[in-house]
Amino acid sequence: MAVMNMVDALNSALDNELERDPRVVVLGEDVGRDGGVFRVTQSLLKKYGELRVVDTPLAESAIVGASLGMSLNGLKPVAEVQFDGFTYATFDQLFSHVARMRTRTRGRFTAPLVVRFPYGGLVRALEHHSESPEAFFCHFPGLKVVAPSSPYEAKGLLIAAIRDPDPVIFMEPKRLYRAIKEDVPETPYIIPLGEARVVQEGSDVTIVSYGSMLQSCLEAVKLVAGAASCEVIDLRTLTPWDERTVIDSVGKTGRLVIVHEAPRNCGLGGEIAATIQQKCFYKLSAPIARVTSWDIITPLPKMETRHFPSVSRIAKAIIETATLQ
Amino acid sequence: MVFRSLARFSVNYLQVLDEHGQIDARHAPKLTPALVKHAFDAMVLGRAFDETALALQREGRLLTYGPGKGEEAAHAGSALALRKGDWIVPSFRENTAYLARGYPPELLFEYWMGDERGQKMPKEHKMLPVAVPVSTQIPHAVGIAYAAKLLKKNEVVLTYFGDGATSKGDFYEALNFAGVFRLPVIFACINNQYAISLPRERQSAARTLAQKAIAAGIDSIQVDGNDVFACYRATQQAVERARKGEPTLIEFYTYRMGDHTTSDEASRYRSAKEVARWAKRDPISRLSKYALGKKLWNKQHEQKIWKLARKRISDAVAKAEAIGTQPIEDIFAYTYSQPTPRLREQLEEARKEAV
Known part of the structure; x- marks a missing residue:
């Protein structure tokens, strides 16, 4: 056990899964060298190298579209979109392809990927940085949607999301990133999806x-x-x-x-x-x-x-x- | 196998004013003292705005802020080459371009202080509010240019975006439209070398960003973005071309001297040495060297310009901070042309809440 805030807990989840499963890949804008704008991916580049912790060009649609391709060919991508308001650029990939791949191919191809992003307001952020877009994702069949409420919850749910066979939209309440600290196991554990x-x-x-x-x-x-x-x-x-x-x-x-x-x-x-x-x-x-x-x-x-x-x-x-x- | 070459391309680079304030007369625009002065005033005002905004942010009086330090020549040089009736479609770091066109700084402060009343563009200005989602504004410029062409308005549209934006689809899609429809639009790519932490060479394998226009059948050029004369000259030529219905991409090769925003810490991903190297190329001191050398003004006068600019900015801050609390009606009023019954109900609810 260690006392963690939500950023630490999410980092720990990613670290555990990158270590456990060589197919897991983290990608997104500034996730490598900078460790993510909220530091969720801090130190992962150093530990796992730039082929598994990927600083991508600035292109949300390609990040999610490429994640789908990765998942179709044996990887487990965990993509980061930097802010809630920038997920709108991913809708075409998510709705036209990610969500329906299993259906369209009668189960031959699936999309076991995670798209994480910070969401929500009350942090005095700029325009497009305080959105809660969950209803869009929930409305579209084929995507699972998760929103944790504490550090302990965040880690267990993120690991469950990464191991889930379906695409998961993982919404991190940015207001709580550093607001709460609690005991979180350093080892992996799962909080099953779909259970309140x-x-x-x-x-x-x-x-x-x-x-x-x-x-x-x-x-x-x-x-x-x-x-x-x-x-x-x-x-x-x-x-x-x-x-x-x-x-x-x-x-x-x-x-x-x-x-x-x-x-x-x-x-x-x-x-x-x-x-x-x-x-x-x-x-x-x-x-x-x-x-x-x-x-x-x-x-x-x-x-x-x-x-x-x-x-x-x-x-x-x-x-x-x-x-x- | 023998191939027949179908097309060859090259990318030109323009510098007029070098780091020592020396001018290359072959490429210089027509430099009237008034123009030089106007460019210097605009850059100084932009720098003063930036310095004040950063100080206010540290005191919690301003939101997260993306400084434009180092990019003033690109912003001012390009904006000044436009006519009043021309459009600017900005990204979010071009305060100097707004100020160069006489935009009230207090409105910029209101916006960056988190008050949407700062977004109400005065009627005489043809500029859109800042666009935070990277690259999304570029197609808007193309549409505005299309309308100008169709309605025979003789307007030119200039849109700003960064090096990072050239990685996105909207950028390519917009370029392609402009090429196909031959539109009066100028794509002003402010290449400040970083998309937050991602250096230019990790964003694209292309040698220049200017060459991205080639595939769209559009002319392009790379200019020294810290040289206000080159920025002005290149934009001026692009404006002339635009008036004939030819779009242009200009890559302003410059450097983001500050952090991406006040939430960023650039020392995590770039060296102090690199920053120091670029500090020597500062656009304002370069123009100052030129003007002092040509005796357009003296040091004393220059100090006065700085003093006046800082005064103007501090007056704007005072104005912005005196605006008072926004009425609750204001956040509902612009959702639709007419309030819906549901919004009227919600407004009632919001009014009743204790503040």
């Missing part, structure tokens, strides 16, 4: 969140502790998401608040709410609430705290949902 985690048990209301917003939810839960007993679920994997765990929880509480950083319109919250109202209809005691950012272009940093869900916005929604008669 009940972070805290409770009886009045279920709160479902993931990634960057989980910490805000836990703070909000503390704020309302006297008024509502909250069950907090960290979804971890956004596709395929763990319906069973959420259904069981809402079956118990009868109330649900979904919190995410992405805008509301066609966000993941809508999908979860629709599923739960269908499968838990007779157990629900209140309308399902969604706490999200607004349906606007991400504002520049001076106004970002008015845009993204704040702890008080979450707390208010919890109280309203928990107390509605």
Whole structure:
């Protein structure tokens, strides 16, 4: 065990997998000599050499397209896209090819690759550096989508993603990169994809969140502790998401608040709410609430705290949902 | 086997003003004292903007910032060769080009301080706001040029991008459009030798970036990007060609003296020796040597130029910082031409929140 922040934990996961499996390759912009702009790939170049830790030219579409080719021919690429807002350039490769390779070739070719990128706001970043694009990836069949919420979670989920036979979009909440430290094993371990985690048990209301917003939810839960007993679920994997765990929880509480950083319109919250109202209809005691950012272009940093869900916005929604008669 | 050669290509290089301030009269543009002065003022203003922005960033008063130090000649020289009615489609490091065209520095500060009101371009300026996603703006320049051609507007469009951008598809796609449609556009590649940490020679196996235009059937040239006269001259010629419907790629061969941004630490991937070598080629001191040598002004006057520039910049900072908090309505107002019912509802919700 060692005390790690999320950057350390992700670095440790990559280090473990590069060491364990000679087919694993890390590629992206500035991932080698510079160690990644957030230092997630620090020291890997020195340890594994430039053929396995590849500083690519600046070209997101080619990074993902080439990763697909690598995966088709025996490698396990872990590609980094430098920021959330630059993943849009990868959509054609991801949606037209990566996601459908298994289907198109009836299983003859598959795409066991990972695309990692930092996502989310509230770090006073420049334009295009504070996006939460998970809904795009979740909407498209064939991609798995993961968003960890702590250092321990990040390492176990990334290793699972690298070993997964399907393409995985791995969204790292940049706000939490250095915000939390906790004990993380230096040896490899796996947190299985598709399994949510009940972070805290409770009886009045279920709160479902993931990634960057989980910490805000836990703070909000503390704020309302006297008024509502909250069950907090960290979804971890956004596709395929763990319906069973959420259904069981809402079956118990009868109330649900979904919190995410992405805008509301066609966000993941809508999908979860629709599923739960269908499968838990007779157990629900209140309308399902969604706490999200607004349906606007991400504002520049001076106004970002008015845009993204704040702890008080979450707390208010919890109280309203928990107390509605 | 015997081959028949179908085509041969070469890439030219232009330098007018050398590192010692000596001029090569064969290639010099028409240098009026007013032009020299204007170029010097613009570069000094750009440098002053940069210095202040970096200081503000360190104090937490400005966001992450990408300094343009060392690239002022490329930015000012190219911008000054345009007419007022011509367009600039920038990347994100060309503050000096904005300032050379008389753009209000307080708006640039507002933007870099994280306030979108700084993005509201005054009507008289034909410039787009900065484009952060690398290379994505280049096709826009091509479209603007197409419209200018179709609507007979006699406008030239100049787009800035870096060496890193030439690795991306948008760059090649845009060049190809311009070649096919013969458009009045100038591709201004500011080759500052680094795409964050990736040095130029690791970005492309090509000897020059200028030669990337050849495949699109477009003329190109590499110029000494630290020589404001060469930058001006090459752009001027490209403007003339553009007015006849011929696009040009200009590679401004320069150097990013600072970090990629304030979040970067360039010493991790390049040597102090290399930086020192380029410091000797500084574009501002080069022009100063020339002007002092030609007695266009004296040292005392030059100090006054610096003082005035710094004053103008500090006044702009004061203005930008006095702007006050943005009303909540402002972040909703420009999403669509008309607010949707849903946005009206969300705005109500946002208004009710305690700040």
